[in-house]
Amino acid sequence: MKMNLVLELMDVPGQLVSVLEPIGTLGANLVTVIHKREFKNEQGMVPVHITIEGERENLFNVIQKFDDLGISIVEMDGVVKKEMISTLLYGHIVDQDIRDTMDRINLLKGVVITGFDIKLDGEKESTALITLETDYGKKQFVFDKIKEIAEEKQLLMINEV
Missing domain, CATH: 3.30.70.260 (ACT domain)
Structure with a gap:
């Protein structure tokens, strides 16, 4: 074989x-x-x-x-076996400990952040585009986990950008 x-x-x-x-x-x-x-x-x-x-x-x-x-x-x-996915987070991203958010996402088995782009607007709310590589078939699991983190930090999450 x-x-x-x-x-x-x-x-x-x-x-x-x-x-x-x-x-x-x-x-x-x-x-x-x-x-x-x-x-x-x-x-x-x-x-x-x-x-x-x-x-x-x-x-x-x-x-x-x-x-x-x-x-x-x-x-x-x-x-x-791997797929690229992306999502947007909107809100006070920096104030809600951006490092903690990234670390928690990277702790998910089979998930790696490959890109994190943030658009700041002074003291106002900001937008972050997160690009991830994940094991094939885990997309919904990853989105659910990121949504939990976003809700805890009072951030709006928009999937599949």
Whole structure:
């Protein structure tokens, strides 16, 4: 059985080697590696396309190992595993501890803030555009959690910008 994966890795020395090492130890074979360093995202992550083959159980052991190591699988056999979503918050965002808001969102499993743009209007209310990367299928969960935070901080939330 073959499996095509797109991983997101930090573009630092040794990262690729450390990711490839478990493949052989878990009984799978590495067929192809395409490391696209020129496509680095805002977090310094680069896509790495790999093809592995082996027994079904061994391939799923590799996937589990990647998960244990915190390696993000963006795509598996052409199926997107991550999606980008965005939302707006409106109100006294700075006064309501913007750092706490961001930290609480980043604590959600499978969610990373990839962009946070704020428009300030002096002492008046401000608007923040939050762009997030989340595991595929978790969009409603993420929106619900952000809504809880927004309501607690008396901020208006507008989904899917």
